[in-house]
Amino acid sequence: MEPILLLGASGQLGTDLRRALPTGALIPLTRADLDITDRDAVERVLAERAPAWVINTAAYHRVDDIETRDARVAFAVNEVAVGHLARACARRGARLLHLSTDYVFGGGPPEPHAETAPPAPLNVYGRSKLAGEHLVREASPDHVIVRSSGLYGIAGSAGKGGNFVETMLRLAREGKDIRVVDDQVLTPTYTADLAEAIARLLAVTPPGGIYHLTNAGKCSWFEFAERIFDLCDVGLKPKRTTSAEFGAPARRPPYSVLVNARAAALGVPPLRAWPEALDAYLRAKGHLAN
């Protein structure tokens, strides 16, 4: 099996990709092994390892910090480094599978976004990820972009200090008054399921371009929190709020559900419904008995 280089290997998705991809072929690199903003190091690793595929999960995605003070870091990691990586891969005959986000979409009617729908990001993070997508597509028509949404996984995101599910459970344990926005609708996605789908996508040698991969169905962040509390029987209820009342620095798309059409057309089975995925996560994490 030809080598697959995995970047951002200790993140939530990276950790699950290490489990889902064939171990014999996999070269997992954490940020300590390779900082993707270090161009020379990227060139060196590609030359040494000669991968057939590079999977890039590395990103800077603290959405509110990016809006208020870290735009420069976001563009350095999510645009400039990704562009360089994509061109370096193309020069060496490696294909890149790059992770992107539902936050490339903005307003418009509350309809699921097709892979071909025109993006219109509402915040700086979304703009930095879209700029990265453009450079990936420019570098090679064979490169693959996988957009997903609302990720949560066993490893948690070090950069974000965990994930939404763990944050909700912690706030509940602390007996806090928990207000969650009910006017942002998306599909929360379990990284174990996304990793499995990415492994299946690679196995069918997909044509280049954009693929949407999320769990099935949709909910607001409030409905997601409500389900977490119900399943874990925490004896508390979250309260509904609006994005305007919540007042986060970065605007988020009110509706960012993604149509998962292209992978399905290649025979990749659709991901399960989000409530089932959440249940599986809670069991795997030990919040629910198996």
Ligand SMILES: NC(=O)c1ccc[n+]([C@@H]2O[C@H](COP(=O)([O-])OP(=O)(O)OC[C@H]3O[C@@H](n4cnc5c(N)ncnc54)[C@H](OP(=O)(O)O)[C@@H]3O)[C@@H](O)[C@H]2O)c1
């Ligand atoms: N999280 C979400 O809700 C979400 C939703 C849609 C799409 N996505 C996209 O999905 C991908 C994976 O997200 P995730 O939730 O798995 O993120 P994550 O858990 O934060 O993992 C990202 C990894 O990238 C590493 N990294 C950051 N900057 C790097 C650099 N300059 N060089 C090398 N590695 C670097 C991080 O290392 P450190 O921990 O040391 O910083 C971390 O291990 C990202 O592309 C993200 O944009 C995420």
